[in-house]
Amino acid sequence: MSVPGSGGSGNDNSSLPHELSSKTQFLNLKLYVFIAILLTCAALVSVLVFLCLCLSKKKSTNRKMRVKHSSGSIPLVSKEIVEIEDLGRRENIEKLEGKFVKEAEIVVVDDIEVGKKKSSGEEETDDVSAVKSSDVSADIGWGRWYSLRELEIATCGFTEENVIGEGGYGVVYRGVLNDGSVVAVKNLLNNKGQAEKEFKVEVEAIGKVKHKNLVGLIGYCAEGSQRMLVYEYVENGNLEQWLHGDVGPVSPLTWDIRMKIAVGTAKGLAYLHEGLEPKVVHRDVKSSNILLNKNWNPKVSDFGLAKLLGSEASYVTTRVMGTFGYVSPEYASTGMLNEGSDVYSFGVLLMELITGRSPIDYSRPAGEMNLVDWFKGMVASRRGEEIVDPLIEVQPPSRALKRALLVCLRCIDLDAHKRPKMGQIVHMLEADDFPFRAEHRPPREREPHSSHEAVPDKVPYPTKHTGVEDAERLRRR
Numbered sequence: 001m002s003v004p005g006s007g008g009s010g011n012d013n014s015s016l017p018h019e020l021s022s023k024t025q026f027l028n029l030k031l032y033v034f035i036a037i038l039l040t041c042a043a044l045v046s047v048l049v050f051l052c053l054c055l056s057k058k059k060s061t062n063r064k065m066r067v068k069h070s071s072g073s074i075p076l077v078s079k080e081i082v083e084i085e086d087l088g089r090r091e092n093i094e095k096l097e098g099k100f101v102k103e104a105e106i107v108v109v110d111d112i113e114v115g116k117k118k119s120s121g122e123e124e125t126d127d128v129s130a131v132k133s134s135d136v137s138a139d140i141g142w143g144r145w146y147s148l149r150e151l152e153i154a155t156c157g158f159t160e161e162n163v164i165g166e167g168g169y170g171v172v173y174r175g176v177l178n179d180g181s182v183v184a185v186k187n188l189l190n191n192k193g194q195a196e197k198e199f200k201v202e203v204e205a206i207g208k209v210k211h212k213n214l215v216g217l218i219g220y221c222a223e224g225s226q227r228m229l230v231y232e233y234v235e236n237g238n239l240e241q242w243l244h245g246d247v248g249p250v251s252p253l254t255w256d257i258r259m260k261i262a263v264g265t266a267k268g269l270a271y272l273h274e275g276l277e278p279k280v281v282h283r284d285v286k287s288s289n290i291l292l293n294k295n296w297n298p299k300v301s302d303f304g305l306a307k308l309l310g311s312e313a314s315y316v317t318t319r320v321m322g323t324f325g326y327v328s329p330e331y332a333s334t335g336m337l338n339e340g341s342d343v344y345s346f347g348v349l350l351m352e353l354i355t356g357r358s359p360i361d362y363s364r365p366a367g368e369m370n371l372v373d374w375f376k377g378m379v380a381s382r383r384g385e386e387i388v389d390p391l392i393e394v395q396p397p398s399r400a401l402k403r404a405l406l407v408c409l410r411c412i413d414l415d416a417h418k419r420p421k422m423g424q425i426v427h428m429l430e431a432d433d434f435p436f437r438a439e440h441r442p443p444r445e446r447e448p449h450s451s452h453e454a455v456p457d458k459v460p461y462p463t464k465h466t467g468v469e470d471a472e473r474l475r476r477r
């Protein structure tokens, strides 16, 4: 085959226009050869520029990002949060290659009853079989190992548009897997020192914990120095956004929805404390760690990042990990940590649900900045009805309000041993006749082991420290 300009026959040149076959002064090349070289150079430069742009975009995702992602209907809590549009990435992602799997072995347990795992092979979907045959190492029993590449594809290269938010543990991205399922990918900070083996052991412990009121961990990624956790995506934002964001004059969180959130959260924590061995103390119960689905069902997040505890001993940590305003006094002062610390934080969270106020709010008058102190003072002055969130349109029934107030007071007892257990709190919040039924009975009928007792016998009554008089007075009214 003769190549134009390669010094072939004169017939080749004669077929070209005279100008093209004439020689240029530069290097004595034929004009069309010169043009071909120029075009090739231009194409190369374009490719290089494109590659540079891609690289710089990727780098920008590695820096600390402050953009938060939420669906358009989720209220924003601070100016750091900006709304972004759903970019319809799913269509693009579906075109990309990758191996994905539907969650195979998630076992959702109801309350604190541990469900049975599906035996392997039972009710397997096509997707699961595909992965088992093609990528056996990906299936890790409770969830999945994900490659960095898979998560890159799912999050469109960890782009800013996919950032949901940023917490103490790292940046959280929204991702869409190849099968269309949506996940939250937490890119952990400060993980360089952690060996892959240790990381896997810790993650395994978290991944096996499944409960309808706990955000499920569905997999992880450990490649090089990268450590990521892949969670089920909870679509309706977090409780902090709904309580303290701009929701207009009437909150969509009615009294009943708030109590549903309180009970669900209590069930999730009860499972951590009472349904697992070794038990798990959350250590950071707060409204931003309560995620909500579209039916306002709460799911407690970040629980797995707490330490696993032995069943008997309390655990002493060297630094207090919780969040200001929620931390129990004994944990703050001694670092002594047990599930009672979570109960205290839950009490503060319940106050937040009832009042719509933040645990610490410096914009309020001096006597109202600290929610716990203000709350106790209001209840002591019999002004319980006045503390209900003004954004709740329909006021709660008096009995329901008193029940919730009393549970708060018991949870924040300064004596951690006198606080109720989370399981007891679930019963207290759900029992229609708590605390009213007990007070009409003569003392002997309230002996332990009465099967009709609405309140579990072990539930301690509030002590002086938390204003036992207030609570007792409240109970009698």
Ligand SMILES: Nc1ncnc2c1ncn2[C@@H]1O[C@H](COP(=O)(O)OP(=O)(O)OP(=O)(O)O)[C@@H](O)[C@H]1O
Pocket: 068, 164, 165, 166, 167, 168, 169, 170, 171, 172, 184, 186, 215, 231, 232, 233, 234, 235, 237, 238, 284, 288, 289, 291, 301, 302
């Ligand atoms: N599984 C999830 N589904 C949907 N959104 C999530 C999920 N996990 C976290 N988020 C959101 O990502 C954001 C950051 O979460 P993260 O738990 O990292 O931090 P935080 O709870 O705000 O703070 P901290 O780390 O101090 O507890 C929050 O807005 C949270 O609502």
